[in-house]
Amino acid sequence: MTITLIPLTDPDYRPFSRRIAWLAAHGDGTPAGSAFLRLDSRGTHAHLADFELTVHPAERRHGIGTLLLRAVAGSARDHDIRTLITDVDAGSAGDRFLQQQGFGIGLTLVYARLDLAHRTPDVPAVPGYRLVSWEGVAPDDLVQTFTDARAGMADAPTGSISAGADVWDVDRTRHAARLIEQRGDHLSVVAALDRAGRMAGFTEVVVPGDGKGDGQLYGTAVLPEHRGRGLALWMKAAQIHEVRHRFPDLDGLLTDTVDTNTPMRRTNDRLGYRPQRQVHRRKLDLIDPGSSAPLLL
Secondary structure, three states: OOEEEEEEOOOOOEOOEEEEEEEEEEOOOOEEEEEEEEEEOOOOOOOEEEEEEEEOHHHOOOOHHHHHHHHHHHHHHHOOOOEEEEEEEOOOHHHHHHHHOOOEEEEEEEEEEEEOOOOOOOOOOOOOOEEEEEEOOOOOOOHHHHHHHHHHHOOOOOOOOOOOOOOOOHHHHHHHHHHHHHOOOEEEEEEEEOOOOOEEEEEEEEEOOOOOEEEEEEEEEEOHHHOOOOHHHHHHHHHHHHHHHHOOOEEEEEEEEEOOOHHHHHHHHHHOOEEEEEEEEEEEEOEOOOOOOEOOO
């Protein structure tokens, strides 16, 4: 079997990242698989790169995945990437393939779903705070404190994957919301403000443009000094009620949580989210941390 790897031009360019792509094809041009490597331009994440690798089921066990993976790893080294990461369903054929290739488990994500047809428990307000909500880009009077509140995600569990703080500014906050609007989806945010009007936490959900199917939770954070009061539960319950009101045809909400994030998983359980599957975020170090020498795949 003769397989050729064809580098592709990938139009999926984003302000903080770009992708490199390959197509694995037979001599007659029939596609057999593909791979995408995303390079991150953020200084604190530039040593990490995530990738996607797909081989057609009929073409598996012929070394095509290994060939694509070597291309990904080689390009990653050329761009001074130290660690490759990718998400794969736990226990799947892809999971076993990556384990055989030397990838360890950096962390495990639990994907859960809330059926919006089921009743949401009543959650009392938290004294000393008030909730606000908006759609799309944050209002001018809240965008700075909303940006500052993203620091509440800085200590989220990352397993054994080392990454620096993800720095946000107002321009990036606005740009992220506009990107969701441009692709036709709906961004909905519920946030908690303290008595001084500073944001103590927030939760975001993105709903498909037609308002049907399942929405996806993007981020939930509570700043450390405001934790332990039930803000996440209160915000998420309010979010569910708002989504039901605005999108009556929506079926459910999806969320993913690191398995060691016990407080957030407990919150989701109370609201009616039910685990659906687990995903391994697999990682491979391309450079030996002890010697700075390249490692072979």
